[in-house]
Structure formats: structure tokens, C-alpha cells
Amino acid sequence: MEELKVCPYCNGDMVQGYIQSPRIIIWSKKKHRLSFLPKEYEGDIMVKGANLLGAYEQAYCCQKCETIIIRGNN
Template sequence: MKCPCCNEEMELGYLQTGTIITWTKKIHRISLLPRKGEVMLENNVFKGVNFPAYICKSCKKVLLDYSDKNYEEG
């Protein structure tokens, strides 16, 4: 997928949360610290969810898809 901001190729992975938010190539059972090639986006947020997400490491954008999650708009 091409990045809508800079048109560079984006990488498919997962936006995963635990005590931090990390973009990962595969889902980890426990999200502690990012591994080589992964990107820590936030520290001390939600508890244990993951979303399919594309990352653009050129312009630092992340696109996520939550269409498979059962969320209600409030």
C-alpha cells in the first residue's frame, strides 16, 4: 500500500497495545518492549488490543483498520 502522505510503500503489521503501543510485524503474546525493526508509539496507554495497521517509516504515519472490531460509536 502506498502512503497517502508521501507516496512511499507502507509495511503491513499490527498496532498492538499492552502497557505501551507498538507497531509490530506479528502479534506478540505480551507487548513489553519493541524488537528490532518495530516502532514504539506510546507508553502507558490501553490494555491488550491489536489492530491490523500499515506503517510508513519515511514520514512516520500509521494507518489502522478497526472494521473487524465490535465497537459502538458513542
């Protein structure tokens, strides 16, 4: 995967690390209130599934503006 070195918003230094959660991580257009399973028919994306140790996905964080960028898998 191509390394992201410069923030596209403020030109700050991007540092590679991980987004971590005790549960699955999804992206959705609308907030889910009950179920956190992705509704793929509504365009939701499963960023990362979880196991007993939780979920983590490689991400870049800008050290200046704290923007976090996760690359897709496709």
C-alpha cells in the first residue's frame, strides 16, 4: 500500500498507525441506533470486523490537524 506522508488538508506530517475499537468498525451514511451491523444495501462499509481482541485497521493520522485517513480495501 502506498504510504501517505503529507496531509491533504493542511500539509502536516502523516504518521502510520491503527484505528482500534473493542467492536467492529463500520462507515454509514446514517447513525445506527440499535444494530451496528453494516447495511450494505444502504451503502454501509464494513471497515473492519472484530474478534475477541477487538478490531483494528491501519490508518494515517495528521500530527497537525488530527485528520485520520483509512484506505479502502478495494
